[in-house]
Amino acid sequence: MLIKLTGGQVYDPASGIDGQVQDIYIQDGRIVDKSNGDFQVDKEYDLQGKVVMSGAIDMHTHIGGGKGNIARTLLPEDHRQDPVSRSDITRSGCGHAMPSTFVTGYRYAEMGYTAGFEPAVLPINARQAHMEMGDIPILDKGGYVMLGSDDYLLRMLTAKKDQKAINDYVAWTMNAAKAIGVKVVNPGGINAFKFNQRKLDLDEQNAHYGVTPRDILEVLATAVKELGVKHPLHVHGCNLGVPGNVQTTLDTIQGIGGLPMHLTHIQFHSYGTEGDMKFSSGAAQIAEAVNNNKNITIDVGQVLFGQTVTASGDSMRQHYNHKFASPNKWVVMDIECDAGCGVVPFKYKDQNFVNALQWAIGLETFLLVNDPWRIFLTTDHPNGAPFTSYPHLIRLLMDRSFRNEVLATIHPEAQKMTTLASITREYTLQEIAIMTRAGAAKLIGLKDRGGLSAGNWADITVYTDNTNRQTMFEKPDYVFKDGELVVVDGKVVHTKWGTTHVVQPDFDPSVETGLKDYFDRYLTMKLGNFKISDDEITEDGRGSITVHPLHI
Numbered sequence: 001m002l003i004k005l006t007g008g009q010v011y012d013p014a015s016g017i018d019g020q021v022q023d024i025y026i027q028d029g030r031i032v033d034k035s036n037g038d039f040q041v042d043k044e045y046d047l048q049g050k051v052v053m054s055g056a057i058d059m060h061t062h063i064g065g066g067k068g069n070i071a072r073t074l075l076p077e078d079h080r081q082d083p084v085s086r087s088d089i090t091r092s093g094c095g096h097a098m099p100s101t102f103v104t105g106y107r108y109a110e111m112g113y114t115a116g117f118e119p120a121v122l123p124i125n126a127r128q129a130h131m132e133m134g135d136i137p138i139l140d141k142g143g144y145v146m147l148g149s150d151d152y153l154l155r156m157l158t159a160k161k162d163q164k165a166i167n168d169y170v171a172w173t174m175n176a177a178k179a180i181g182v183k184v185v186n187p188g189g190i191n192a193f194k195f196n197q198r199k200l201d202l203d204e205q206n207a208h209y210g211v212t213p214r215d216i217l218e219v220l221a222t223a224v225k226e227l228g229v230k231h232p233l234h235v236h237g238c239n240l241g242v243p244g245n246v247q248t249t250l251d252t253i254q255g256i257g258g259l260p261m262h263l264t265h266i267q268f269h270s271y272g273t274e275g276d277m278k279f280s281s282g283a284a285q286i287a288e289a290v291n292n293n294k295n296i297t298i299d300v301g302q303v304l305f306g307q308t309v310t311a312s313g314d315s316m317r318q319h320y321n322h323k324f325a326s327p328n329k330w331v332v333m334d335i336e337c338d339a340g341c342g343v344v345p346f347k348y349k350d351q352n353f354v355n356a357l358q359w360a361i362g363l364e365t366f367l368l369v370n371d372p373w374r375i376f377l378t379t380d381h382p383n384g385a386p387f388t389s390y391p392h393l394i395r396l397l398m399d400r401s402f403r404n405e406v407l408a409t410i411h412p413e414a415q416k417m418t419t420l421a422s423i424t425r426e427y428t429l430q431e432i433a434i435m436t437r438a439g440a441a442k443l444i445g446l447k448d449r450g451g452l453s454a455g456n457w458a459d460i461t462v463y464t465d466n467t468n469r470q471t472m473f474e475k476p477d478y479v480f481k482d483g484e485l486v487v488v489d490g491k492v493v494h495t496k497w498g499t500t501h502v503v504q505p506d507f508d509p510s511v512e513t514g515l516k517d518y519f520d521r522y523l524t525m526k527l528g529n530f531k532i533s534d535d536e537i538t539e540d541g542r543g544s545i546t547v548h549p550l551h552i
């Protein structure tokens with residue numbers, strides 16, 4: 001079957017196409033070149049006046065892993081808010097801040113997204129994370145495996161193991177957990193919390209291991225680079241949410257010595273201590289550092305107002321944040337020898353000075369970082385806001401007068417503490433396509449995704465152009481996933497299963513000798529059971545595994 005998309009305005013930054021009118025052909029799930037020769041079109045869509053982009057990719061969204069189920073259990077009211085009664089093709093689902101797996105897939109697809117990446121896959125819990133993501137329809141998915149507070153790595157550092165040994169351990173863990181990247185959360189801090197430390201700065205030693213966050217970042221960023229993993233070390237830095245943490249973040253950028261590094265939800269790490277409230281924006285300093293350091297990429301973790309739930313591996317910071325829980329209930333837990341987890345419901349209020357300034361800091365960051373290939377559109381779902389608020393966020397970035405209207409309504413002291421009103425930049429459609437498509441695919445190292453040239457998988461979203469960008473991005477006319485039409489007029493009409501993206505870096509098999517002894521002595525799981533096999537992900541016909549190339 002040959003499908004033709006006729007006459008749409010195409011935004012495909014991966015090929016340098018910026019709004020030109022082009023036809024696109026789809027065959028066997030992929031985009032094909034039909035510029036020459038005779039051929040018969042089986043199905044044609046007239047897209048004159050429509051905007052065509054590839055399917056959007058969320059490179060940081062918490063959609064799999066135990067913390068989601070804790071959040072759902074903790075907040076039954078969240079699952080009464082949005083009862084879904086839809087066409088008979090879709091199974092029912094519910095939830096707003098932490099929706100069910102099915103609603104997650106449907107709502108993402110209905111906004112034109114075709115992939116989402118879970119950034120905090122605990123190795124010991126990777127099976128559950130993949131099973132949960134395996135229950136999300138339509139989307140492609142993948143995970144970044146969390147290291148850095150695990151006792152095994154910290155023991156290796158204390159024992160002065162060489163970089164080669166650490167590379168083997170990182171590669172072994174990525175294979176076992178079926179990951180496409182490596183994430184570190186509050187490097188070493190989650191472990192230090194277990195030894196009663198309540199904060200850990202970049203150069204502060206873990207009381208038990210004597211290791212600093214700086215040591216951990218350096219060996220992990222080096223391992224990721226030397227193993228040829230395209231996605232740079234994904235870093236949730238020290239001191240999340242702490243006033244004055246802008247200096248820690250700047251030191252982290254300088255300290256990595258030019259190695260590729262991705263700093264996630266940087267909004268939560270961009271706070272100064274100026275003003276009467278001793279809380280101010282560090283966004284300008286952060287943006288300047290990002291502009292000057294080409295090895296650094298960031299996503300924002302934008303705060304938007306309303307009820308959500310925060311869910312993080314950073315048990316140290318979530319323990320501190322529990323006093324702000326709204327409604328007042330929370331969970332902070334230890335997870336074996338791997339890490340921790342904290343779930344704290346939160347309501348961001350526009351009349352709260354801190355929340356209002358957080359909102360402004362995120363937007364300042366978006367607007368002051370020059371290169372859209374190195375900044376990504378996230379709310380750190382659900383931590384800053386649920387992912388369903390993305391169309392609203394896109395409007396804030398693309399429409400200065402709308403942005404200033406909202407700015408004029410937030411806490412007056414926060415208005416005084418932000419430069420937002422003076423920033424004239426408005427994102428273009430091409431820049432949105434870079435942040436949410438081409439740039440994200442490049443950052444993660446996805447082959448054949450995030451672009452519309454021949455050979456790519458046909459993940460395609462079609463919008464009706466509208467000066468109200470929220471309306472435009474809320475309701476695509478069509479979404480194709482792997483060439484199949486899944487959404488029409490903003491509603492799911494057909495469902496399918498996406499693939500799971502992984503990399504498989506090489507390691508010396510002798511790495512298992514030390515690991516087996518460690519598993520037998522300390523963990524509840526045997527080493528053999530820890531490793532996830534391919535068929536656990538592909539069983540029931542629910543998708544496939546796509547192995548991406550290494551860059552050595």
Ligand SMILES: [Zn+2]
Pocket residue numbers: 060062119264265380383
């Ligand atoms: Zn996150």
